[in-house]
Amino acid sequence: GTCEVVGGAAECSFAEARTDCSAQAQDFVCQLGACVPGQQGGGRPQQPGDLVISEVMYSPGAPLLDANAEWFELYNPTNAALDLDGCRVTNGQSDTQLFALRVDPGATVLFTRTFDGNTNGGLLPGALFDFDLADAGRLSLFCDALEVDRVAWDDGGDFPSARGASIALDGEQLTGEANDVGANWCLGRSIYFGDPGGEKLGTPGLPNPPCTVTVDACQLAAPLSVAADAGAQVVLNGRFTEPGITDRSPES
Numbered sequence: 001g002t003c004e005v006v007g008g009a010a011e012c013s014f015a016e017a018r019t020d021c022s023a024q025a026q027d028f029v030c031q032l033g034a035c036v037p038g039q040q041g042g043g044r045p046q047q048p049g050d051l052v053i054s055e056v057m058y059s060p061g062a063p064l065l066d067a068n069a070e071w072f073e074l075y076n077p078t079n080a081a082l083d084l085d086g087c088r089v090t091n092g093q094s095d096t097q098l099f100a101l102r103v104d105p106g107a108t109v110l111f112t113r114t115f116d117g118n119t120n121g122g123l124l125p126g127a128l129f130d131f132d133l134a135d136a137g138r139l140s141l142f143c144d145a146l147e148v149d150r151v152a153w154d155d156g157g158d159f160p161s162a163r164g165a166s167i168a169l170d171g172e173q174l175t176g177e178a179n180d181v182g183a184n185w186c187l188g189r190s191i192y193f194g195d196p197g198g199e200k201l202g203t204p205g206l207p208n209p210p211c212t213v214t215v216d217a218c219q220l221a222a223p224l225s226v227a228a229d230a231g232a233q234v235v236l237n238g239r240f241t242e243p244g245i246t247d248r249s250p251e252s
Contacts, residue, residue, distance in 0.1 A: 016115060016128075021100040035100075045082050045148045049176030051103065051141055052077055053151045054169045055188070057202055058133035060121060061164040064193070064200065068119035070133045071112045071166075071204055074141065074149075075174050076103040087143040094131035101127050110205040121193040123204050149176045158182025165189075165230035166202030170211040186211035187230050199231050 003012040021035035045051055052075045060069040076082055084101040089111065103109050112125035133139065138152040153159040153167060159182040160167050166188035169179045178184045188202030189209070203209065228234050 011118065013116065013118070043080065043083060045084075045087075045141075045143050045146065048146070048148060050078055050082060051075065051084075051148050052169070052174055052176050052179055053139055053141065053149050054108065054174055054179065054208055055166050055202060055204070056133060056139065056151065056153065057162075057166040057188075057200075057204070058137060058153070058155075059135055059163050060200055063198070064121055065119070066132065068114050068116070069112075069121045069200075071110060071120070071123060071125070072129075072133070072139060073108050073110055073204065074103060075108045075208075076105055077174055079105050081105060084141075084143070087141060087148070089129055090140050090142065091131045091133065092138050092140070096129040096131060098127060108205060108207070112204075121200055121204075123192075126205075149179070151179050153185070154182070159185050160187050162187055163230055164198075164200055166204070168202065168208045168211070171208035172210045174208065184211070197231075197233065201231055 003010050005011075019035060053072060054075040055073040057069070057071045058066075060066060081102055081104050084098045084103065087098045087101075088095045089098065090096070101109065109126040110123060111127050111129045112120045112123050113129065114120050115125060115128065117123060136153065136155040136157075138150065140150040141148040155161050167185045168188050170184045170186065173179075173184050190201060190203050190206075191199040192202055192204055193200040223236070226234050226236070
């Protein structure tokens with residue numbers, strides 16, 4: 001790689017290099033950009049839903065570029081490690097072939113457009129893909145002729161409209177059937193990149209939280225409705241009750 005000083009800060013760039021991990025050792029797989037020993041006993045997905053597309057960032061927004069900072073996740077809901085060597089992911093127009101990639105049971109693998117953390121939002125992917133994710137698009141995983149999972153989102157119809165935030169499958173409904181239903185998806189809420197006012201929201205490489213958040217009794221006072229972009233800061237006034245706190249004096 002090469003590094004240079006830009007505006008008093010060091011900026012480094014590295015050329016991408018792809019390595020067939022299985023050529024190094026029979027049980028080696030690719031994880032977070034490195035060849036590591038894989039878990040023994042992994043097999044190919046056998047039926048739809050063995051792997052689930054669980055989160056998609058299709059519009060990261062400035063200062064990031066779609067061509068560098070789009071990403072998605074695959075989640076393994078089974079009790080076995082799954083080997084994706086020879087499988088492919090596709091947006092219906094272009095494919096990316098997968099090599100020596102294994103997903104452990106209950107684990108998530110993150111796919112990004114580049115390994116370069118300076119341009120992808122500081123992410124550490126397990127694999128790359130080289131096609132666009134449209135604002136109203138689709139994504140599928142195939143292993144041979146088996147379509148293991150598919151998601152088709154519509155950017156504000158049944159699925160959320162996302163700008164600067166991912167669309168995330170409800171963390172309590174991580175199945176191939178649930179992710180077909182737009183109502184089971186919500187916007188990412190956790191900041192993974194950026195400064196206040198320009199944050200990128202989602203949980204890349206981490207477990208999805210539930211879409212529904214349970215709180216104690218609260219009442220919105222004003223304003224009663226808000227229209228704002230994902231990640232925008234909004235000031236609201238409200239009242240809430242919390243046993244042991246708001247009932248400690250007559251004035252509470």
